[in-house]
Amino acid sequence: MFHNFSSHRKTSPSPPAPARLNKSCSECTRRKVKCDGGHPCSSCTYYKVSHLCSYRQRNKRNAVSRSTLEEVSERLRSRTEILEQLFPDTALDELVGKNRDELLDILRNDSVPKLTAGGLVSRPAEDPEVADDSAQVSENGEPTADRQWDESSNQPPVLQAGDDINAINLATDHHRRSYLGVTSISAILRAVFRLCPSAKHRVADQAKRWPENPIQPRSAPFLTGDPNAQIQKEQRCIDFYFENVHPIVPMLDEDDFRTSYSLGQRRDPGWFGLLNMVITIGSIAAGSDTLHEQYYEQARNFVDLDSFGAGNLESLQALCLLGGLYLHYRNAPNMAYSVLGAAHRVAIALGLHRESRRRNTNSTCAQGDMTPTKVNRLETRRRTWWSLLCLDTWASMTLGRPTCGRWEPTTMDTLLPTSITEDDHMAMSLCASVRFCLICNRIQGRFAQFNRLTISEAVAFDNELQAWYASLPLVLRSPTNSPSRLTIAREFMRNRYLNIRLILMRSLILYLAHSRIQKAQLNTEELQIIDTCRVVASEAIDSIALYWTPNRVHVWNSAWYLFQACMVPLLSIVIESSQADPNSESLTSARASLVKALEIFSEMKPWMRASDRGPDIVAAIYEAITGDAEGAGRTPSQDGDSNFFGWYDEQLTFGTELDWGSFLMDDDFQGALFSTQ
Structure with a gap:
């Protein structure tokens, strides 16, 4: 008798059962023959396809219960509803891959338009605390008129001298408004007044002391006098045009233009329109206060609606000079646009x-087969096209308006200007301006969108701009060994470069100011943006102080960009005065920059336009937010007999209801400005 002890022995757990395999290999299954289950099986060996012998492993089915499926579906549905409430106008697929800051920026954007059934654009109801400049009710509750403006030459001089684009009508002209945005001077001033309400009243009081009408009465026409004297004046204006203005927009063939003028054989309207516009702008460069009015009246006889019915290169060039330069000089920016x-x-x-x-694929060979006249004509067409693009871009840098297809590589293939001679600095300057404008074109297109510009986008654009400027030839960056004709063009280029960098950073500071974020709450990127903006503003002021020249065209441009640069230290003082030590380094630096700018304005006074009120605005706000009447006293308008008139129109009194608009900032803040380049 034997006793079985197996039940008391400890045995190791049996290995898991191998996954069940099909009885037939895949090849035998395909052939529909019997398989013995070998590896390889006998059938595959017989047919010499052993490499195809494999067995499909059966997967275990995971059955999900009905309750589990309903629970997961409900959880997904609730999360989807939450996301749709947070991002009502954004597809969920577009949110994938965005970081926290980008998602927060989308959350802040509550003004994206929606398409109704009729195809019209409608906007969600806006919080009154973030009303934009398009509001049709003034801060006093009085309804205002629709957007409109009247910049025609039939208006009295006091109205010609003011435009809403530059915010110089902000206090006096509540019914004439154009499209304004976050890049505008108006946006800065509204933010300043919102953060410092007492500044608005202080500026209004100061405006009462400014001259009423600095525009001098027009002198009697003198173009009907001695013909020889008239020809001398015209030749002088033409010389000044090609010396001071042509390098900025070199779209004319100088030799061909001078030959046509000296021969006097051309009688077509397009030529006369161009000739009178050249003399008009040349008279400004020559320093005349009234001569441009006379020649502009003559130019209007040829540059009119009929000129659109007879398109030619000369008529187009006349339109470029009219809309790109002269109308801005006359403070008619919307008309110029x-x-x-x-x-x-x-x-x-x-x-x-x-x-x-043929020209586009092999330009050098193609031009080698053409006569010099045809080469010059081809190059003039190219330079006219690119000059038009540059003028439109420069004039719209702070407009916040869509680019309207200004440059589309898919439909436009015009080559960049090429040098006709070895020392063709005009082609070099225009090529540099074109590359700059193509970057600005994308920046302007981005600002025209409804959602806010993000910090990462601003930094990327800024890096691209810095790379462009670093790639410029030395003759376009340094006055050393630079041709005299490039002086104004070079400084225009530097001013625009610093200004577009300011606009990028300044818009982000306005968003921060709108959010009322304390400095201690800012992250590293936001603090870096503020510091960069201050540094660029200081650099812009120092650059203008160092390189401005006593020339009306140069001063016109420099004074405008100096006015733009002053907005940053003004806003910095307002933002930080209540958060920081009044003697802090940043506030001290901002005050020093403003005092320097006011001194520059005073030095520029003899070459400034009578309608330039930028210095008065800066001085009044500076005094209002700092109480430094002595520093503000350096403004030109208080130095004896000035030709500036202020922000206030004596036809209105401060007892009337003036529409200062909403001083609250918003990411869809409508506006912008560029009346002077």
């Missing part, structure tokens, strides 16, 4: 946006 838009259509109708395939 419209004229340049029409000029763009004319240029496309003339085919300047495209070149023949």
Whole structure:
């Protein structure tokens, strides 16, 4: 008898059962023959396809219970509803991959338009605390008129001297408004007044002391006198045009233009329109206060609606000078914007946006087969196209308006200007300006969108701008060994470069100011943006102080960009005065920059326009927010007999209801400005 002890022995756990395999290999299953289950099986060995013998492993089915499925579905549905409430106008797929800051920026954007059934754009109801400049009710509750403006030459001089684009009508002209945005001077001033309400009243009081009408009465026409004297004046203006203005927008063939003028054989309206516009702008460069009025009246006889019915290169060039330069000088920025838009259509109708395939594929060889006259004509067409693009871009840098297809690589292939001679600095300057404007074109397109510009986007644009400036030839960056003709063009280029960097950073500071975020709550990126903006503003002021020249065209440009740069230290003082030590380094630096700017304005006074009120505005706000009447006293308007008139129109009294608009900032803040370049 034997006793079985197996039940008391400890045995190791049996290995898991191998996954069940199909009885037949895949090849035998395909052939529908019997398989013995070998590896390889006998059938695959017989047919010499052993490498195809494999067995499919059966997967265990995971059955999900009905309750589990309903629970997961409900959880997904609730999360989807939450996301749709947070991002009502954004597809969920577009949120994938965005970081926290980008998602927060989308959350803040509550003004994206929606398409109704009728195809019209509608906006969600806005919080009154973030009302934008398009509001139709004034801060006093009084309804205002629709957007409109009247910049025609039929208006009295006091109205010609003021425009809403530059915010110089902010206190006096509540019914004439154009499209304004976060890049505008108006946005800065509204933010300043919102953060420091007492500054608004202080500026209004100061405005009462400013001269009422600095515009001098027009002198009697003198173009009907001695013909020889008239020819001498015209030749002088033409010389000043090609010396001071042509390097900025070198779209004319100087030799051909001078030859046509000296021969006097051309009688077509396009030529006369261009000739009178050249003399008009040249008279400004020559320092005349009234001569440009006379020649502008003559130019209007040829540059009119009929000029659009007879498109030619000369008429287009006249439109470029009119909308890109002269109307800004006359403080008619909206009219200038419209004229340049029409000029763009004319240029496309003339085919300047495209070149023949042969020229585009091998430009050097193609030009080698042409006569010098044809080469010059081709180059003039290119330079006219790119000059128009540059003028439109420069004039719209702070407008916040869509670019309207200004440059589309998919439909436009015009080559960049090429040097006709070895020392063709005009082509070099225009090529540099074009590359700059192509960057600005994308920046302007981004600002025109409804959602806010993010910090990462601003930094990327800024890095691209810095790389562009670093790549410029030394003659375009340094006055050393630079041709005299490039002086104004070079300084224009530097001013615009620093200004677009300011606009990028300044808009982000306005967003921070709108959010009422304390400095201690800012992250590293936001603090870096503020510091960079201050540094660039200081650099812009120092650069203008160092390189401005006593020339009316140069001063006109420099004074405008100096006015732009002053907005940053003004805003910095207002923001930090209540948060920081009044003797802090940043506030001290801001005050020093403003005092320096006011001194520069005073030195520029003899070459400034009578309607330039930027110095008065800066001085009044500086005194209002710092109480430094002595520093503000350096403004030109208080130095004897000045030709500036202020922000206030004596036809209105401060007892009337003036519409200062909403001083609250918003990411869809409508506005912008550029009346002077």
